[in-house]
Amino acid sequence: MINLRHVSKTFRKQQEEVHAVRDISLTIAQKEIVAIIGPSGCGKSTLLNMIAGLYPPTSGSIIYKGERVADVNTDVGYMTQKDNLLPWRSVRDNVAFPLELSGVKKSERATRADQVIAHVGLEGFAHRFPHELSGGMRKRACLARMLLYGAETALLDEPFAALDAQLKLSMHDLLLRLAAETGQTVVFVTHDLMEAVTLADRVLVCTRRPATVALEQRIELARPRDVLNVRFTNEFKELYDALWERLRVEYHEERL
Amino acid sequence: MTAPEADARPASLPNDGSGAGSYVLGSGFMVVCQVTLGIVLLVLWQGASGRLIDNFFISNPVDVGTRLVGWIKDGSLFVHIWATVYATVMGFIVGSVGGILLGVWLGVSPFTSRLLNPYLSALNALPKVALAPLFVLWFGLGIESKIALAAVLVLFLVFLNTYAGVREVDQDLIDGARLMRATRVQVITKVIIPSATSWMFAGLKISVPYALIGAVLGEMIASNRGLGYLVQFSGSQFDSAGVFAVLLVIALLAVVLNFLVEIVQYRMQQWRVVGR
Numbered sequence: 001m002i003n004l005r006h007v008s009k010t011f012r013k014q015q016e017e018v019h020a021v022r023d024i025s026l027t028i029a030q031k032e033i034v035a036i037i038g039p040s041g042c043g044k045s046t047l048l049n050m051i052a053g054l055y056p057p058t059s060g061s062i063i064y065k066g067e068r069v070a071d072v073n074t075d076v077g078y079m080t081q082k083d084n085l086l087p088w089r090s091v092r093d094n095v096a097f098p099l100e101l102s103g104v105k106k107s108e109r110a111t112r113a114d115q116v117i118a119h120v121g122l123e124g125f126a127h128r129f130p131h132e133l134s135g136g137m138r139k140r141a142c143l144a145r146m147l148l149y150g151a152e153t154a155l156l157d158e159p160f161a162a163l164d165a166q167l168k169l170s171m172h173d174l175l176l177r178l179a180a181e182t183g184q185t186v187v188f189v190t191h192d193l194m195e196a197v198t199l200a201d202r203v204l205v206c207t208r209r210p211a212t213v214a215l216e217q218r219i220e221l222a223r224p225r226d227v228l229n230v231r232f233t234n235e236f237k238e239l240y241d242a243l244w245e246r247l248r249v250e251y252h253e254e255r256l
Numbered sequence: 257m258t259a260p261e262a263d264a265r266p267a268s269l270p271n272d273g274s275g276a277g278s279y280v281l282g283s284g285f286m287v288v289c290q291v292t293l294g295i296v297l298l299v300l301w302q303g304a305s306g307r308l309i310d311n312f313f314i315s316n317p318v319d320v321g322t323r324l325v326g327w328i329k330d331g332s333l334f335v336h337i338w339a340t341v342y343a344t345v346m347g348f349i350v351g352s353v354g355g356i357l358l359g360v361w362l363g364v365s366p367f368t369s370r371l372l373n374p375y376l377s378a379l380n381a382l383p384k385v386a387l388a389p390l391f392v393l394w395f396g397l398g399i400e401s402k403i404a405l406a407a408v409l410v411l412f413l414v415f416l417n418t419y420a421g422v423r424e425v426d427q428d429l430i431d432g433a434r435l436m437r438a439t440r441v442q443v444i445t446k447v448i449i450p451s452a453t454s455w456m457f458a459g460l461k462i463s464v465p466y467a468l469i470g471a472v473l474g475e476m477i478a479s480n481r482g483l484g485y486l487v488q489f490s491g492s493q494f495d496s497a498g499v500f501a502v503l504l505v506i507a508l509l510a511v512v513l514n515f516l517v518e519i520v521q522y523r524m525q526q527w528r529v530v531g532r
Binding site: 052054072073074076077078080082084086087088097098100101102149 | 438
């Protein structure tokens with residue numbers, strides 16, 4: 001479904017060239033949940049931006065459902081670390097924003113927005129503004145918006161990094177539930193190995209910049225997963241340790 | 257639980273929280289002091305005039321008052337005030353609309369804004385007052401040339417603020433909207449303009465006094481009515497009482513305009529968006 005062929009990205013900062021991504025090839029299947037993990041600032045976000053079509057790769061190509069991504073990829077929903085809710089709109093109007101853009105009537109927008117708002121557990125907050133919500137609630141609102149938009153692929157850039165541990169768990173649960181319901185393909189970037197193993201079907205470990213895939217690990221844990229307890233199983237521990245072993249090399253090298 | 261949170265919002269706004277209320281009132285004691293100071297100054301002025309300093313230069317409060325009463329009685333003052341207010345308001349409207357349109361347009365077209373940058377900088381550096389003779393040539397001696405001068409002063413201030421506001425818009429918000437299939441027009445109307453509103457309002461607010469300056473200056477240069485004309489005319493007649501009387505009226509007008517701005521701003525804060 002998503003195909004990266006020898007993708008590289010180089011940024012120019014004045015005289016200096018920064019290699020963010022180097023020669024990544026990978027294939028992501030439909031309905032797959034893929035976690036990309038690696039040291040901070042290694043070019044993971046660059047990868048997502050390119051899949052979203054926000055900028056083109058310097059070399060190589062990105063194929064989405066058989067077509068080359070040349071402009072913004074409107075089939076994906078993109079959730080960044082900083083939630084991109086419009087601060088002057090209430091939760092309901094934010095969630096309904098994609099419908100408003102496609103010209104859906106106001107009454108229908110409100111009804112459909114309220115449905116997904118309830119679905120992500122934000123009942124009673126529809127009229128609130130983003131700055132009146134907690135971080136977790138804003139993430140829920142973003143998920144609701146993505147749900148209503150009906151994107152077939154969700155790109156998540158460190159979506160829950162700023163949340164505390166308990167909140168993270170409930171967001172993980174929500175994310176897995178929604179992905180299972182909608183059959184979405186999910187690609188998410190994280191630096192939290194626990195999160196990666198808990199959620200993903202496959203974990204890709206990235207090297208330091210320029211990012212390349214150092215290790216690919218399938219996560220054969222049964223679904224639906226219990227996000228709270230899956231981490232205490234032996235299989236989880238083995239996968240976690242194996243990945244950590246490789247990841248530690250990257251972090252270790254970074255320190256040198 | 258909900259009410260205090262909702263109430264707390266306007267108070268936490270970054271700009272000065274002093275609403276219209278505190279501007280008018282102040283404590284009772286301070287008002288008394290301020291009025292007393294005013295009376296003392298008037299008495300000193302009256303006393304000094306003709307004794308310490310020639311009446312020709314500084315006139316005196318009684319003459320100034322007499323002049324004002326005379327103008328009010330024959331109704332001429334209101335004609336002049338109306339001319340100035342009209343030119344100020346029209347200039348403000350024309351200049352704001354132009355400034356906002358220009359600011360948004362250049363803000364979203366990097367190529368055009370870079371292309372025009374040196375010319376706009378030169379125009380902005382030019383003292384706009386120097387354009388007055390040109391406006392008289394173009395628009396005649398009537399109210400239009402005053403509107404034009406006020407508008408041009410307002411336009412640049414509003415333009416610069418709007419432009420800065422548009423450039424400051426969070427690129428992530430724009431990208432987000434584009435990923436949700438927003439058209440270019442939708443990005444501008446639903447993301448860029450709403451997020452630049454606080455900048456636009458800041459520009460509108462600071463440009464109000466400039467609209468008045470433009471109108472008065474325009475009237476001073478070539479006109480047969482308006483407060484600017486009146487102050488110019490009185491001066492040319494060596495009528496210092498008349499000059500002081502007009503200055504008093506202009507000052508009052510400026511205070512009223514500022515007060516209106518404060519009220520509008522206070523109202524805006526009820527719903528205006530706070531950046532993050």
